[in-house]
Amino acid sequence: MVMTxxxxxxxxxxxxxxxxxxxxxxxxxxxxNIGRLGLSVNNQPEIFPVNYIADGSSVVFRTARxxxxxxxxxxxxxxxxxxxxxxxxxxxxxxxxTAEVLGPEIPDPAYGDETLPQWVxxxxxxxxxxxxxxxxxxxxxxxxxxxxxxx
Amino acid sequence: MVMTxxxxxxxxxxxxxxxxxxxxxxxxxxxxNIGRLGLSVNNQPEIFPVNYIADGSSVVFRTARxxxxxxxxxxxxxxxxxxxxxxxxxxxxxxxxTAEVLGPEIPDPAYGDETLPQWVxxxxxxxxxxxxxxxxxxxxxxxxxxxxxxx
Numbered sequence: 623m624v625m626t627x628x629x630x631x632x633x634x635x636x637x638x639x640x641x642x643x644x645x646x647x648x649x650x651x652x653x654x655n656i657g658r659l660g661l662s663v664n665n666q667p668e669i670f671p672v673n674y675i676a677d678g679s680s681v682v683f684r685t686a687r688x689x690x691x692x693x694x695x696x697x698x699x700x701x702x703x704x705x706x707x708x709x710x711x712x713x714x715x716x717x718x719x720t721a722e723v724l725g726p727e728i729p730d731p732a733y734g735d736e737t738l739p740q741w742v743x744x745x746x747x748x749x750x751x752x753x754x755x756x757x758x759x760x761x762x763x764x765x766x767x768x769x770x771x772x773x
Numbered sequence: 774m775v776m777t778x779x780x781x782x783x784x785x786x787x788x789x790x791x792x793x794x795x796x797x798x799x800x801x802x803x804x805x806n807i808g809r810l811g812l813s814v815n816n817q818p819e820i821f822p823v824n825y826i827a828d829g830s831s832v833v834f835r836t837a838r839x840x841x842x843x844x845x846x847x848x849x850x851x852x853x854x855x856x857x858x859x860x861x862x863x864x865x866x867x868x869x870x871t872a873e874v875l876g877p878e879i880p881d882p883a884y885g886d887e888t889l890p891q892w893v894x895x896x897x898x899x900x901x902x903x904x905x906x907x908x909x910x911x912x913x914x915x916x917x918x919x920x921x922x923x924x
Binding site: 656658660661662665666667668669671699700701702703705707712714716718 | 807809811812813816817818819820822850851852853854856858863865867869
């Protein structure tokens with residue numbers, strides 16, 4: 623695959639950027655289930671892709687017992703990012719907050735009226751909840767730009 | 774959208790996980806052009822989605838002059854993650870290294886025989902190169918699991 627400037631035009635913030643409401647962000651978070659967990663471990667950044675669910679006030683993911691969890695336990699300040707490409711742009715939601723390891727039991731939803739996911743608990747997984755203190759969403763629109771090089 | 778355990782099965786590392794060769798990782802990096810840049814800023818994690826190109830030995834992205842760049846300049850140790858869902862699984866490539874702000878000029882490719890992207894330089898963008906010291910790729914396969922709850 624040969625990349626050209628067109629590839630960059632596909633999702634650079636070159637067009638209008640719209641800040642999204644908190645409610646809009648949660649609706650987007652609910653609409654997909656793969657995100658990226660960002661940690662700072664001894665001031666070194668780490669990113670892990672995770673499956674998650676969002677219940678409208680927190681994000682829950684599960685993790686096999688392993689390295690990722692061990693690092694989380696000593697680095698509870700996390701960032702969580704979800705994005706999606708659309709036909710005419712893209713959106714990205716970033717959530718900053720604290721991570722709490724809940725253990726192997728399926729957690730209750732933060733809101734009682736949300737649908738509880740039908741997870742089957744197994745000993746190999748631990749559930750982790752991210753409670754956000756900050757949530758930010760942006761929508762990027764594509765924009766065709768004609769740039770005349772200087773002669 | 775109601776999420777069920779099926780959502781989680783779609784991309785949890787429950788099936789076989791295959792470690793990918795470095796060459797395979799670069800081929801995957803070349804095949805897409807949206808990744809997530811992870812930074813540690815004052816020991817707080819940050820994630821930014823970016824457009825990038827990979828030339829086989831480094832990753833180059835461009836950024837508008839702004840916050841992201843300012844943080845990069847004081848945090849040259851970065852992580853960069855790209856993933857993609859496949860019909861029967863997913864892959865994720867994570868690259869750790871240093872970021873170097875190149876300036877507003879279109880950078881030369883690290884390898885002369887790679888195709889140079891046809892970017893048009895503009896004053897509003899700065900180019901940043903990530904030179905990896907470590908690259909890791911994994912492929913996750915879906916696996917249907919039948920779990921009988923204890924009665």
